[in-house]
Amino acid sequence: MSSKRVDGQSAYVLHLHPYSETSLVVDVFTRDHGRVPLLARGARRPRSAMRGMLMSFQPLELGWFGGGEVKTLAKAEWLGGMPLLGGRCLLLGYYLNELLLKMLPREDAHGALFDAYAAALRALAAGGADAPELRRFEKTLLKELGYGLTLETDVESGQPVVPDREYHYLIERGPVLTVGAGETAVVCGQTLLDMAADDYSNPRTRVESRHLMRQLIAHHMGGKPLQSRRVFMELQEL
Numbered sequence: 001m002s003s004k005r006v007d008g009q010s011a012y013v014l015h016l017h018p019y020s021e022t023s024l025v026v027d028v029f030t031r032d033h034g035r036v037p038l039l040a041r042g043a044r045r046p047r048s049a050m051r052g053m054l055m056s057f058q059p060l061e062l063g064w065f066g067g068g069e070v071k072t073l074a075k076a077e078w079l080g081g082m083p084l085l086g087g088r089c090l091l092l093g094y095y096l097n098e099l100l101l102k103m104l105p106r107e108d109a110h111g112a113l114f115d116a117y118a119a120a121l122r123a124l125a126a127g128g129a130d131a132p133e134l135r136r137f138e139k140t141l142l143k144e145l146g147y148g149l150t151l152e153t154d155v156e157s158g159q160p161v162v163p164d165r166e167y168h169y170l171i172e173r174g175p176v177l178t179v180g181a182g183e184t185a186v187v188c189g190q191t192l193l194d195m196a197a198d199d200y201s202n203p204r205t206r207v208e209s210r211h212l213m214r215q216l217i218a219h220h221m222g223g224k225p226l227q228s229r230r231v232f233m234e235l236q237e238l
Contacts, residue, residue, distance in 0.1 A: 005074070007063040009033065012117065013056045014097045018044065026054055026073060028062060029100055029117065034108040038064050038073040053078045057085050057093050057121050069106075082125055089124040092134065095228040096120060099141060099217070102224055116140040131210070132200045138213045139195070147220055150174030151196040163190040169212055171219050185212045 014035065015027040024043040029035050043050045053060065053076045063075035085093045096117060104110070116137045123133040139149060152161050155174035161167065167175035169185045175192055187208045194205040195212075 005063065005065040006033065006071075007075070009062045009064075010079075010114070011060045011062045012058070012121070013054050013060065014101055015056075016054060024054065025070060027101060028060075029104075029114065030062070030109075031111055031114045032109055034110060035100060035104050035106050036064070037070045037106065038062070039070050040073045040076075043073075050076050056097065057090075057125070058082050059118070082121065085121070085124055089127070089130070091228060092124055092130050093121060095134075095226070096137060098226055098228045099138070102221060102226075103141065103145060103217075110144040113140050113144045131206045132198065135195065135200060135209050135213060136198055138217060142216065142220065145220070147172070147216070149195070149216070151192045161189045161192050163188070163193060165189045167192065169215075171216060185215045187212055 009030045009032060011028045011030040013026055014029050016024050019025045019039060022042050022044050024040045026038045026040050026043075027035065028038060040050055040054060042048050043054060045051070050073070055078075059079040059082055061075075061077040061079055062073065064071040064073050066072045100117070104113075120133040120137045124130060142148060150173070153159070153174070154161060154167070154176055155170070156176045156178070161175060165177060166186055166188050167177060169175050169187055169192075175187070175189075188204065190202065191205045191208040191212075194200065194202055195209050200206050200209065
């Protein structure tokens with residue numbers, strides 16, 4: 001593995017955890033290098049220049065060096081221009097981060113996914129409706145990991161999806177008019193076509209697309225729980 005220095009990388013912080021009394025290990029999502037763990041030496045010290053920059057959901061420019069599994073952070077610059085997330089949007093931001101941490105392999109670059117993540121954060125920061133941005137990000141994540149969705153064609157008949165018919169969505173295959181083997185989610189054809197067009201203005205589409213994506217993500221995560229979703233549901237109950 002190369003030990004050359006990397007500079008000028010657009011990035012977002014996904015997770016921080018302590019390393020020794022003075023340092024942090026920072027899991028970041030970068031445009032050109034994917035998800036990378038970085039050692040931020042001295043970042044826990046009160047006077048550290050990096051201490052206030054390593055914030056989640058804020059655009060950064062990073063530089064690092066090293067050839068091991070965990071590189072050493074050499075530079076962090078806050079690029080600004082992004083309002084802080086709060087309330088419901090903050091929880092949704094943590095949901096996006098958890099998906100990347102649990103599903104994206106380290107050092108696996110996905111430019112389209114980076115752009116989808118940044119767009120979702122901008123929309124949440126601006127107070128936009130979360131359904132379109134979350135579904136677009138989830139769709140892009142699955143596609144980039146090799147699990148792209150079939151939404152416009154019945155996978156058994158080869159015929160176009162009909163808006164006013166109901167379909168069973170077979171995991172790892174796609175929609176069919178009849179029940180197939182394995183667990184299925186039932187959605188109307190209009191929902192599938194709306195998802196293909198990234199149109200979530202229909203209330204039924206918003207509900208059914210959320211249920212479908214939840215089932216697909218759970219399957220591809222192999223049953224690993226999402227803590228952000230659990231916290232969000234508990235707060236809704238309160």
